[in-house]
Amino acid sequence: MKTAIRKPSGSRAATGPVALLVATRKGAFILKSDKARRAWKTVGPMFFGHTVHHMVLDPRDQRTLLVAARTGHLGPTIYRSTDFGKSWKEASKPPAFPKVPEGQKGRVVDHTFWLTPGHESEPKAWYAGTSPQGLFRSEDGGDTWAPVSGFNDNPMYQSWTGGEQDGTPDGPKMHSVIVDPRNARHLYIGMSSGGVFESADKGASWKPLNAGCRADFRPDPYPEYGHDPHCVRLHPLAPDILYQQNHCGIYRMDRRAGQWERIGDNMPKNVGDIGFPMVLHPRDPDTAWVFPMDGTAVWPRTSPGGKPAAYVTRNAGKTWKRLDAGLPRSQGWFTVKRQAMDADAREPLGLYFGTTGGDIWASTNEGAKWSCIARHLPEIYAVEAVAAAR
């Protein structure tokens, strides 16, 4: 049976050109398509030399862009554009932890890793997830940011987040900040490491949401928290349906049941169900894509066997289909990071992913055939597919 959707009228497909907001280790780029999504023009680099972890469009006005940036040597900041990237202004108060009294060791934001626009009822609100794990909120379109102390100063913070050794090689991160489209006060976050957490009161209090999810790198493989979700997604038209690509497999949850189910067990055994990104079909809660990587032995984190492929499920994870037409048949050692794969809103749906090797691959038919639309960019951290500005 198909999962019911909340608002069928909201499921209309887009028709215009697509823009890809590409964040890389050396700056940001925007790729713009023609209407057929065949020809692509690359604009940039912007913030050349900056490490850009995320560039995100505000869906509420379709014009405002926020960019999370730092350089190798200078501190982290946020840049804002209200004209789709023609001009930029730096945030006057970027995310930062509060200063602690002399003699105490305070936390320092190394970089902002994730940006999420707020609820449509709060047109200037944004959330930011940082490394180390911190949640920040802006109420003025990203100009000034304040810590969400219900999380950052929670008495359980240390237990939930662990230590430096529990994070990614580039530091522990908060990511996948999700706002329930039905309720501005209902939030989810993902942390590597820490797990998935939920707040029903706009971030004032939090509860772990990891039941059923494995953490097989810990003594207890089913702990209450301490997991490593790589990417968590909520379906906008069926907001009780969550998916996650985790360090320990692919999962789906119906929030009303409150239990993660490992739908990755249905992936081919020789491929496995480890990866970074997870992409949902904006009009079908039962359809999702992943891009598996090698999570065996020392975790190469590249395409299994050097044969890159996306996989799609169209029945909420019961079965998966390999999508590799057009991708290298061998010696393709892709890594696709957790923010580096996305879908547009067209019919048929367009899919896009960026690789650590600096290539961008696109499909205009939901993954049935892939083509490379940009090569030789810097290492790609994030790809967001949006409607191109008119």
Place this chain on the structure above:
Amino acid sequence: MKVLIPDPLRSYTDERRQVEAGGATLAEVLADLDRRYPGIRFRMIDEQDAIRRHVRIFVNGGEVRALSVPLKDSDEVFIVQALSGG
């Protein structure tokens, strides 16, 4: 006093290599610098008032590590960014 700005921070100073800022301590000079060139301080000093890992600050040729160091108008502050990276 005279403050010398490294390349990576000159987008804040209209590309000027040398600017003026005042104060009785390094903290005050950096606060004045940030008033004149908003945002520049946080790129080199973190929220716990520590000089960031790859930034060095010299006063009259000697490295300083604390923002509380007293300064006088005739001093020259030299901000340096480390050359490491890739």
